[in-house]
Amino acid sequence: MMDEINMISKSQIIDKLKKAGVTPTQQRVEIGQILFAKPQHMSADQVLSVVNQTGPVVSKATIYNTLGLFAKKGLVREVIVDPSKVFYDSNTSEHHHFYDIDTGSLMDINNGQLRLESMPVLPDGTEAEGIDIVIRVRKSMH
Template sequence: MTNSVHQPKIERAAVIALLREHGITPTQQRVEIGCLLFGGHQHISADQVLTRLSGGRRGVSKATVYNTLGLFAEKGLLREVVVDPTKMFFDTNLDPHHHLYHIESGVLEDIEAADVTINRMPTLPDAFDVAGVDVIIRVKPAAR
């Protein structure tokens, strides 16, 4: 399992190129957010993005952060991981994998896809194919 709690580094030019490849206009705010996100695999919430950007005194509004993260997810640059109805992470790891969520600490970790076996799937209507399966295992400290 991997947990990414570091500040990745990526050059602005690489972020601009990545955004353009995905049909996204590289505004200053989008590039700032991209620089924060795309240097490596990490799980990050919109509030964490806002806090990290505010720490650098960059003028990016909460609405811009939420809209940009939503756009990045829509364009396939991020995965949205909803761990409960009030908590969503954005995951920069686009490879097939699952997650382990630590309820008390709020930490989200990757689990390799090969480490989870699903023995049976429901029968789908004829007009549908499976697009993906996301498993989130929620854990808490064991009762003593």
């Protein structure tokens, strides 16, 4: 009721899932509603606790299954910057990240702000699947 502003309607989520070839079950819509509400980075853990605050309970296994499925279907992107947990990024456009090592928070780098000069020669028999650039930052002490 009070987060109406950032809400995406249930039918929009259902659409999004269908378009990606994901059967829109109640739990997946529930999770999508949290994940796609606004561009953001969440760990499985955070998703789990938010889902279970705002709606009917969804099990841990389903959270992991769903996040994995969403990632496979391109609805969400896994970001690996923290040795202890995976972040799921609902912004699937090409971009990279700042990672604040003090706070553990992730921020998008707008695309255009950062690009590679050239692509290196790949190892034999491989093809590129993706490029991740992470700029680690910390509070500056002036």
